[in-house]
Amino acid sequence: MIRAVFTALALTCATAALAEPSGIFRHAHNVGFGAQSSLDPASKGRVLQIIEKIQSRLVRPDHDGTPAPDLATSWEPNADGTVWIFRIREGVRFHDGSTLDAADVVYSIARVIDPDYGSPARAAVKMIETVEATGPHTVRMALSSTFADFPLQLMDPRLRIIPEGSGDTVDQSGIGTGPFRVRKFDPDGITVLTANPDYWEGPPALARIEVIGVPDAQARLQAFLSGQLDMERGIAPVLRRALDKSLRYQLLEIPTGNWMGLVFRADYPPFDDVRVRRALRMVVDREAMLKLALDGGGVPSCDTPVAPNDQYRLTMSCAPDPEGARKLLAEAGFPDGLDVEIHVSSLDPSWPVLGVAYQEQAAAAGIRVTLANAAADGYWSNVWMKKPAFATAWGARPADQVLNEAFHSSARWNESHYKDPKFDRLLEAARAELDFSKRRALYHRAQAHLAGTSGTLIPFHVTQLVVLSNRVTHFDPVQNDALRWHLVSVVD
Numbered sequence: 372m373i374r375a376v377f378t379a380l381a382l383t384c385a386t387a388a389l390a391e392p393s394g395i396f397r398h399a400h401n402v403g404f405g406a407q408s409s410l411d412p413a414s415k416g417r418v419l420q421i422i423e424k425i426q427s428r429l430v431r432p433d434h435d436g437t438p439a440p441d442l443a444t445s446w447e448p449n450a451d452g453t454v455w456i457f458r459i460r461e462g463v464r465f466h467d468g469s470t471l472d473a474a475d476v477v478y479s480i481a482r483v484i485d486p487d488y489g490s491p492a493r494a495a496v497k498m499i500e501t502v503e504a505t506g507p508h509t510v511r512m513a514l515s516s517t518f519a520d521f522p523l524q525l526m527d528p529r530l531r532i533i534p535e536g537s538g539d540t541v542d543q544s545g546i547g548t549g550p551f552r553v554r555k556f557d558p559d560g561i562t563v564l565t566a567n568p569d570y571w572e573g574p575p576a577l578a579r580i581e582v583i584g585v586p587d588a589q590a591r592l593q594a595f596l597s598g599q600l601d602m603e604r605g606i607a608p609v610l611r612r613a614l615d616k617s618l619r620y621q622l623l624e625i626p627t628g629n630w631m632g633l634v635f636r637a638d639y640p641p642f643d644d645v646r647v648r649r650a651l652r653m654v655v656d657r658e659a660m661l662k663l664a665l666d667g668g669g670v671p672s673c674d675t676p677v678a679p680n681d682q683y684r685l686t687m688s689c690a691p692d693p694e695g696a697r698k699l700l701a702e703a704g705f706p707d708g709l710d711v712e713i714h715v716s717s718l719d720p721s722w723p724v725l726g727v728a729y730q731e732q733a734a735a736a737g738i739r740v741t742l743a744n745a746a747a748d749g750y751w752s753n754v755w756m757k758k759p760a761f762a763t764a765w766g767a768r769p770a771d772q773v774l775n776e777a778f779h780s781s782a783r784w785n786e787s788h789y790k791d792p793k794f795d796r797l798l799e800a801a802r803a804e805l806d807f808s809k810r811r812a813l814y815h816r817a818q819a820h821l822a823g824t825s826g827t828l829i830p831f832h833v834t835q836l837v838v839l840s841n842r843v844t845h846f847d848p849v850q851n852d853a854l855r856w857h858l859v860s861v862v863d
Contacts, residue, residue: 392577396579396581396601396859397600398582399585400418400584401584404418404752405752406752410544410553412533412547413488413490414542418582419766421562421564422531423852425564426545428441428525428530429443429530429532430525432853434853436767438523442471442548443457443458453518454512459471459476467534471532473504473507473509473510475532476510477502477504478533479530479532480499480502483530492530493783494779495530498521498524499514499515500513501513516799517802518802532548533547549856550856551567551575558584566579570857583600588605588607588717588718588720602837602839602840605720606838611666614838620838620839621838621839622836626670627832628773629833632828633761633762633763634760634763635760636760637790637825638790647700647703649824650738654692657671657689663728664725664728665833668836672830673689673829674821674825674830675829676778677818678767681769683771683810683811684770685818689822691732700736708739713726713760716762725830726740730742766852771798777827778794789825791820794817797814835850
């Protein structure tokens with residue numbers, strides 16, 4: 372009897388796997404890169420909401436965030452962690468019909484680490500000195516120094532594998548090995564993706580995905596509520612209770628390593644004084660700010676970007692201290708307080724609320740905050756890294772990657788222009804340390820040093836709210852880049 376049940380289940384699964392893709396899934400993206408929007412995963416304007424469905428990585432995060440095989444089936448370091456061998460999956464085809472091999476991997480990685488290309492993803496893997504094919508499906512990567520956690524870097528959502536030689540055309544073609552392929556790319560309008568029947572994990576359940584450009588967060592929500600979209604990520608927390616009670620929707624609450632905050636550029640007066648930078652962060656009641664901005668949907672942070680569930684996260688306490696902030700400002704030459712302009716935008720609906728909360732809390736220390744509302748369209752191009760103080764948001768990254776990419780002196784996307792040799796040395800020592808306990812202690816010291824000196828207020832990590840229409844099934848409650856899109860389906 373048991374054997375018969377298992378046989379029936381196997382037949383059901385086999386039938387499901389052979390079913391023709393069907394149904395259309397629609398969701399929006401915020402057109403944050405404006406005219407620079409691109410399907411080149413290594414470019415500054417990459418549209419990750421599309422790229423995540425059309426291109427694959429060597430290594431992807433499992434549901435618990437640990438490295439899992441994708442286009443690489445296995446990997447192995449040498450004795451000191453300076454050389455890594457990756458075995459590439461056989462029988463995988465790109466959307467243009469060509470077969471994946473080691474040469475494609477070498478091309479994709481070499482392109483990212485080439486400083487002349489200027490990929491923002493280079494920060495994640497710039498420790499790679501050479502990458503070469505040692506066989507049709509074997510790749511060798513030699514690093515500049517020991518890196519015990521190197522596979523974590525390859526989970527970066529921008530490190531997708533594209534066909535050899537396709538760098539000049541991939542920005543529009545989007546050719547990859549993912550479960551969907553591009554029929555039409557229109558970042559300001561509707562990008563159309565169709566099922567890839569040759570996907571290595573099996574044909575997708577969905578026949579078509581439409582990714583629609585909608586810059587304004589409120590407009591995206593209204594489009595969802597009116598039935599024009601099947602999903603909206605990162606909805607305003609104040610709507611959580613109303614949506615959760617509705618029988619028309621599914622609401623997923625997903626703890627993440629995503630964070631948002633306010634950046635005060637360390638190269639711009641008066642933020643170039645470490646006492647001012649510290650005072651600006653000391654005034655914040657993080658629990659209260661989390662409640663106001665996200666209705667409590669997150670985990671407070673003491674200005675560390677490392678995710679709450681990361682193995683290297685340092686637990687710190689940082690109670691608000693407006694009087695201490697006043698004293699620091701006076702020492703820095705501002706006995707009467709300080710005037711600060713911060714740029715926010717409706718690109719993220721929580722940013723204006725975050726700004727207002729900071730404005731109210733900072734007043735207790737004599738910090739007079741003016742909020743400037745910037746246009747959502749092109750925010751990343753026109754405001755981010757250009758204004759002296761602005762709102763920011765980062766997706767989840769492993770500890771080493773986010774600390775290096777956001778704060779190392781040499782990092783291209785060091786948005787706060789924070790440059791601290793001691794911090795840099797701690798990161799470099801941690802990366803080279805093979806003993807886990809010693810490595811964790813170094814990352815802890817780096818986070819403590821950052822919390823005392825940086826110009827970035829990171830008040831909390833975000834619990835992402837994803838709302839789905841009731842017709843969506845097989846959408847796992849995991850972080851964006853861990854979702855298996857080929858399994859998502861709709862029921863009409």
